[in-house]
Every structure is written in structure tokens, then in C-alpha cells.
Amino acid sequence: MxxxxxxxxxxxxxxxxxxxxxxxxxxxxxxxxxxxxxxxxxxxxxxxxxxxxxxxxxxxxxxxxxxxxxxxxxxxxxxxxxxxxxxxxxxxxxxxxxxxxxxxxxxxxxxxxxxxxxxxxxxxxxxQRTAGISTTDVVGRMLLMTKTHHLPMLHSATILKRLKIILLLPLSAVLLIFLLLCSTMRSPYTGISHFLPSTRKIVQFAEGKEPQPSDKIVYCPGSFDLFHVGHVDFLEQASKLGDYVIVGLHTDKEINRTENSNYPIMNLHERTLSVLANKYVSEVVIGAPYKVTQELLEHFNVDVVVRGKTSYNYAADSTDPYEIPKEMGIYHEVDSGNDMSTQKIVARIIANRIKFRERNQLKEAKELRNMKRMEEKRRQEELEEQGVDH
Incomplete structure (x- = not known):
């Protein structure tokens, strides 16, 4: 051409x-x-x-x-x-x-x-709709908040533990959880399902561009759970410090240890795709170590390590996870100007759980009515076709 x-x-x-x-x-x-x-x-x-x-x-x-x-x-x-x-x-x-x-x-x-x-x-x-993820599913995870809420396979001990937690929740929260779980057997759009990760999906989301020799490499480690507007503002500020932004995502187990709560809400594969979709991110290290090591910095030729001004916990060996970049003089904190957090989103859900229950009930009811109309229309068309054939 x-x-x-x-x-x-x-x-x-x-x-x-x-x-x-x-x-x-x-x-x-x-x-x-x-x-x-x-x-x-x-x-x-x-x-x-x-x-x-x-x-x-x-x-x-x-x-x-x-x-x-x-x-x-x-x-x-x-x-x-x-x-x-x-x-x-x-x-x-x-x-x-x-x-x-x-x-x-x-x-x-x-x-x-x-x-x-x-x-x-x-x-x-x-x-094609992405199977295994929906807003309803995410809301359900925030209400359950168990250590294994993001895992598809449940053992009997886990189910028993989950039931004990549910019994401690207010009645309205229990009703919403029941609705969400029942939805799995009803509307395929409102119901909860589980995302199955694949390398093909990661390739589709990744740009695959290598950094240029002259690029200044920015490294941003963290959990980036329930990717939200606060993360967007932070990454925008971090991107101003260099040319190529690498996000290091910690494992689910590490986040569960450091957050002192039953996080993350989204598992490592889901968080990887969420971060890769952001325009300020060039690359993602999947399962990055909580402690920023010399080996990691050298491997990715990191020029600056960036994090927000929020507090953080020490590493498993009781040392500062940013000790090495601080000693090298490449550690930098940025103020995103946004105080949104995963915990605040969870708080919104809990505070308005009755409203969200009603919203999901209404949404599912409309979906089921529409599906019934579509099925009736399909059957009517089949009858008409049979009539023509005879």
C-alpha cells in the first residue's frame, strides 16, 4: 500500500x-x-x-x-x-x-x-466478555474478606472457617453474601465466577517494548490491590521521574503478611492485568520481592525507586525493605495528592451494603426477565419455522 x-x-x-x-x-x-x-x-x-x-x-x-x-x-x-x-x-x-x-x-x-x-x-x-470477573464478584470478595477469598478451590476447613466469619457479620451483610452466592446459579452476568489466567492474556495486555539505553528506569513496588484512582495518580507522578516505569507486584502471601488483614482482594494474576492496562506503566515484575534487592536493581538497571508517602511494614527479616535504594541514594517518595486506598473502598462497600444488595437484586431480576423474554422469542421463532416447513 x-x-x-x-x-x-x-x-x-x-x-x-x-x-x-x-x-x-x-x-x-x-x-x-x-x-x-x-x-x-x-x-x-x-x-x-x-x-x-x-x-x-x-x-x-x-x-x-x-x-x-x-x-x-x-x-x-x-x-x-x-x-x-x-x-x-x-x-x-x-x-x-x-x-x-x-x-x-x-x-x-x-x-x-x-x-x-x-x-x-x-x-x-x-x-468477548472477560469471564471470571465482575463488579458483583469484587463486592462479594470485599464482604467476605477471608484469607482465601480470591482462590477458586476451597477445602472443607476453609469453608468452615468462612462460615464462622459470616456468622459474625451483620444480618444485612449475610443476606447480601447469600444473594451473591446464589447468583452463581442464576444470571450468568451478575453471578460470581473465577478468573482463569493465561499467558496469552498477559501478552495481550503487555506492550512488550524494551527500554532504550538512554531511558531512565523507574521502579515502583507495591500491592496495587483493587487498582483505583489513587494508584493512577501515584503512577502519573512516578512517570514524571523517568522514561520507563516498572511496577513490582508482591505475591498474595507477602501482602497477606504485611497488611495485617485478609488482603489482597485481587490475586496476583488479576493485579498484573490491572496494572498493565495503565498507560503510565511500561513493564510489570510478577511476584517481586518485598525487599528491594541489589540483584533486582541491577537486573532491571533501575535508576530510581519510587513509592508514595504512606507508611509501610518491615520485611520478614525485620529490616527496612527500602534499605538498599536508600543507601544508594535512589529512593524517592512522591505525593500523589490522592488519599484513596483499597481500605477506603472496602469501607464504602460495608457502609452501603444494603444499597448494593438492592442494586444487585434489581440488576439480576432485570437480567432474568430479559433472558426469559429472549427464550420465549426464540421458541416462538422455532414454532413459526416449523409451521412454515409443514
Whole structure:
């Protein structure tokens, strides 16, 4: 293809939208696939008012949700306060060729498909939903908060321990947990499932770019659990200190030891994908040692080790995990200007558990009604076909 032909080729502009509440790697994967369908990706994020009216109270505020989506590396532009029901006028306003969404059901307050207008106009494309992750699942993990809440296989001793913990919770929390667990057998979209990691998924998320010899390497170790707006702001500040940002993710066991609570909420593989989706991150060290070692610094040619101004625990040998970079004079603390934390998000969930229970109940009820209508329609079409054949 000649240079002239390339220049004349029309840019394919893609629209995607959603609430993106508690944005996770499943959302990021949907946007990755949407960007792959064209050249320029515009993402519409619904306002708090729209989400409340059609779905229920969001966990994260609209400003927090806007910032997290802007930081996903496949997103070219974010439209704030996008309509909950996708409009053809919106696609035309932003010169988008079509809308992309995952192959799950999204319904408005009336139980109608939010993408019905663009589907009828032939301007809708569907991508594969990421199995094993949902906002409902994440909320359920935060309520359970057991040491093995993120592991798919449960032994009898673990189940007994989990039941003992549930019995100590308020009745409303127990009801929500029961609802979430029962959802596994009902709606395939609201129900809880488990993510199965693969090397292919990691390759899809990773850029695979090597640092240039002249690049200044920035290393940021941490847990980065339930990747949120505070992490986004921290990584943005860290990226200003160099050219190539490497995030070191600690193991689940190490985080469980140092946090003195039953964290992490997201396991190591899930946290890896969440961090890789961020536009400020160049590379991830999976299962990085809690103590920053000389070997690690030399292996990755690290020029500066960065962390936030929050407190941290000592290593297993009772020494400062940042002792070596401090002695080398390459340790640096940055102020993200954001006090959001995983613990604060958990607190929001616990404080509003009844509202979230009602939200999930409503969402599942709408999904089940829609699935029933679709099944009835399918059966009617089969009967009509049989009638024609006879």
C-alpha cells in the first residue's frame, strides 16, 4: 500500500460506553478489544445520576471513574456524562462509525437493552466478555474478606472457617453474601465466577517494548490491590521521574503478611492485568520481592525507586525493605495528592451494603426477565419455522 493510499484511508472511530464502576481488568479488556476494532477509541462514562437512576448507587464517584478510564492505555478520549442508553446522535456527534460492547446484557431502568438503538441501525459490534470477573464478584470478595477469598478451590476447613466469619457479620451483610452466592446459579452476568489466567492474556495486555539505553528506569513496588484512582495518580507522578516505569507486584502471601488483614482482594494474576492496562506503566515484575534487592536493581538497571508517602511494614527479616535504594541514594517518595486506598473502598462497600444488595437484586431480576423474554422469542421463532416447513 502506497503512502498516499495510507493517508487517504479513513480513520475508523469507535465508541464504547459504560459505568466502569470499580473498574477492573475485565473493563480494560473490553476497551482493548474495542480499540482493536478501529483506529481511535472514544469512551463514554455515565454520570452518577444516570447510574443511580438505571442501575443503583455507584461505589466510585463519576470524577473517580472518569480519571481511571482516561488512564487506560487503549483509550484515546473520554466523554463525561454519556447517556445511559446509547444514542445514534452521540455516535454522530463524535463521528464514530459504530459502538462496541461485551457480549453480556446491559439494561436500562425499564429493563430494555441499552444498545437497542445502535443495534437496530446496524452500528453495533460485540466483543468477548472477560469471564471470571465482575463488579458483583469484587463486592462479594470485599464482604467476605477471608484469607482465601480470591482462590477458586476451597477445602472443607476453609469453608468452615468462612462460615464462622459470616456468622459474625451483620444480618444485612449475610443476606447480601447469600444473594451473591446464589447468583452463581442464576444470571450468568451478575453471578460470581473465577478468573482463569493465561499467558496469552498477559501478552495481550503487555506492550512488550524494551527500554532504550538512554531511558531512565523507574521502579515502583507495591500491592496495587483493587487498582483505583489513587494508584493512577501515584503512577502519573512516578512517570514524571523517568522514561520507563516498572511496577513490582508482591505475591498474595507477602501482602497477606504485611497488611495485617485478609488482603489482597485481587490475586496476583488479576493485579498484573490491572496494572498493565495503565498507560503510565511500561513493564510489570510478577511476584517481586518485598525487599528491594541489589540483584533486582541491577537486573532491571533501575535508576530510581519510587513509592508514595504512606507508611509501610518491615520485611520478614525485620529490616527496612527500602534499605538498599536508600543507601544508594535512589529512593524517592512522591505525593500523589490522592488519599484513596483499597481500605477506603472496602469501607464504602460495608457502609452501603444494603444499597448494593438492592442494586444487585434489581440488576439480576432485570437480567432474568430479559433472558426469559429472549427464550420465549426464540421458541416462538422455532414454532413459526416449523409451521412454515409443514
Amino acid at each position: 502506497s503512502d498516499v493510499t495510507k493517508q487517504e484511508k479513513k480513520q475508523v472511530r469507535v465508541w464504547a460506553d459504560g459505568c466502569f464502576d470499580l473498574a477492573h481488568f475485565g473493563h480494560a479488556n473490553s476497551l482493548r478489544q474495542a480499540k482493536k476494532a478501529g483506529d481511535y477509541l472514544i469512551v463514554g462514562v455515565h454520570s452518577d445520576e444516570e447510574v443511580l437512576q438505571n442501575k443503583g448507587p455507584p461505589v466510585m464517584t463519576e470524577d473517580e471513574r472518569y480519571k481511571v478510564i482516561r488512564a487506560i492505555k487503549w483509550v484515546d478520549e473520554v466523554v463525561t456524562a454519556a447517556p445511559y442508553v446509547t444514542q445514534l446522535e452521540t455516535l454522530d456527534e463524535y463521528n464514530c462509525d459504530f459502538c462496541v460492547h461485551g457480549n453480556d446484557i446491559t439494561l436500562d431502568a425499564d429493563g430494555k437493552d441499552t444498545y437497542r438503538l445502535v443495534k437496530d441501525a446496524g452500528r453495533y459490534r460485540e466483543v
